[in-house]
Amino acid sequence: MHAGENPRHRSNGARPSRDYLTIEGVTKAFGDTKSLVGVDLRVAKGEIHALLGSNGSGKSTLIKILAGVYQADAGTLNMPSGEIDLTAHLPSDVRASGLHFVHQEPSVFPSLSVAENLQLQRDAGRNPLASVRRSALHERTRATLERFGVDAEPETLMLDLAPAARTTLMIARTLQDDEDSRDRILILDEPTATLEAADVRMLFDALRRYAAAGQTIIFVSHHLDEVMNLADRATVFRDGRNAGTLRREEFTESALSELIVGRPLATYFPSPGVRGDENPVLRASGLCGNCVDGVDLSVYAGEIVGLAGLVGSGHTELLRQIFGIENLEAGEVSVDGEALRLGAPHLAIAAGLAYIPADRYADGIFPDLSLEENLGIVSLHRYRRAFGLSRRAERAEASRDLERFGVVASSPAALVSSLSGGNQQKVIVARWLRRTPRILLLEDPTRGIDIGARSDLWTLIDQAVDEGAGVLMTSSDPEELARVCNRILVLHSGRITHELDGSSTSADDVTELIHRPTPVAA
């Protein structure tokens, strides 16, 4: 079944057969919200096992239970070393259990050196006052760095490392003491979330090596291509339950995505943008400042324009400058022919612009406010009555919106932070669509969102576009740009170098143009 194309598969062709690690009947509720309802997971020794699911499917909750961050309401973990009761599994037990974690949010100390970061893990449980011998420490660190192929010095500060090197180093930190041992279980929670394609390849090569050496790997991911590329088996969670487990030879994108979403996915295509003699909705000319070096662009009603580029090429800065949250040295922007005063978001909003930030946790939601308050913040004037804001009118509209946008929530009064990431993003988009904006500025709008919510979001944005809005967007996913955009503008060092027709452009074209070192004139 696995031809010898992959070195990871042991030469005798033996597929992992007996269960090395068995997780059974894990249940966990947060208040009334059931995050996990009796899920099982069986992993064989030396296997790379992917854990898949939408946001809110419960996979991160399971990882956190295994890490002892949460205690399960029920469930057990069976390993050769014995049975662990997950209802009383604490972080302090994890080290002894042989489980090793690399979490989604890098748990590094950015202002400490590489050597110090590696040392901290090793030191756990030792005499805190024991002195550290610098030369020995550095020597050991250098050896570890070499073994894991990280290009850094022991004195390098963690914050100066590239994200991929940081992730690799965290794995190194986890495995450093006995990377030759064969009974390790390595659990990675979305290890590629912050990595670029080349770094992902490096990481995957490393993971394959570890698995070939007999380590067992469980990894959580959103990206189907990664799973198909790397995993021996994949278990899918949906709504806190097992949706199914597929073997490598059963992997297809549609099979996996149907398990994740529970239904076949709607496909979305760009609507034909209205162009030609008509005036653009948004016209920007001569924009200069912070990474942007002389950009002219127009967005017409009913079209989606994508901005593609590497970090620092100016594509995200451009969006922020047009919206007025980043400063410009020069340039003019007009909306429907009217000049826009730059540098003031409230004026941009008044002119019909809407901006959806990439980091919805930090910049998008108001975590302590309810759904209806989150939805209403840019359209409060609608509920103004003679005697204050009308809560009833606000709630009625919020209920309608939740239904229309397919937001899964218990009530409009629920806190927005109780929602999954995908649903939070729907709330943020819904907030703006209430105002029927002329221009939507979308910064990586589907980052970290599962494919079900992604398809819902695009359906909504497409509706707005059909009603005559223009969209200017960036995305970290070239596939998405190629699929949804009518036009794609490729940026290099602050200038537009290519303009592509979305209908005839593939993701590979976009990726290639983004990375092409010396841009050819468009």
Add this chain to the structure above:
Amino acid sequence: MIETRPKQRNADAEKRLSPRAVHSRGGEPGSSKVKKGRLAEVAEAYALVVLTIALLVFFWALPSTRDAFPTTDNLRIVAADQAVLLMISIAVLVPMVGGTWDFTPGATTGITAVFAATTVQSSGSIMVAILAAVGVGLAVGVVNGLLITKARINSVIATLGMTLVISGVVQWKTGGSTIVTGIPSGLVNFGADYTLSVPNLAWVGILTALVISFTLSRTIYGRRLYAVGANRAAARLVGLRNERLVFSTYLISGALCGIAGVLLLARTGTGNPAAGPAYILPAYAAVFLGASAITPGRWNVWGTVTAVVFLGILNNGLTLAGANSYVNSLVNGAALIGGVGIANALARRRGRTLEMT
């Protein structure tokens, strides 16, 4: 910058309702699960109210306070005393809604009381005294607001520094002595009288609570203020002018302190420079305790009102029961710590941590 808002965690992403708890108005109505959740919510919201009533009943029945506590006179004294604390608590609360701290209201109330006293001494007009007090309060607010929004000094440091500056000004103005002469009897009578058997001072407090609560929960301004307090970055991206909003909270706070200063003067009949500053920590205790009541998890006026009443009854009852005066400090300190503890626990249960450093 010290953030008063609970920190968002990625963990929240995994905690959502199952799709079966449909989004339309309450899911399956009448299911016991829903009812239970709602009951627990109501119990949480009114726990402090119930506790306050229990305390009232307790001191009513306690042999050592049975005679002195439940008298009209005593309850009026409590109400009038707590009116000043309520004003100062609300002055603390408003900037907190917008996500910044204000430690000046105690000192500001002190300085406005002193200015009201000297103004009324020289002019003889109560109206002028009120204007002077509110004017001084507003001036403090303007300085606080400028320090925080223009000079971008951390609000804790700015307002603590201002507290010292204000106490210096008061020393300079009074020489540290209490102003006892020349307070018109009209003002003192207002402080001692009652309308519809409720002390006038308490009426002022109730009226203020009504106005501020309406402003915070039923106006566009209030809603925007909560948004700024919940997430400044997001507030900016929805077009809110954070600096203006934060600045305005210090103006409101200052003006409320001006009124509080006049109440203090009317209540005591003297311009005592030491009287105001003593209120600041009890005010914080009330605001934190208040955040666990009525609309738990959010700074709110009626929760604060409840907490002020709670503290008033507790302190008064203990005093009547023969407790030493230092017990009041113990109570207020415990209430402050307990209030923050409860606020933390509430935030944790929602999967977040309240960042208080």
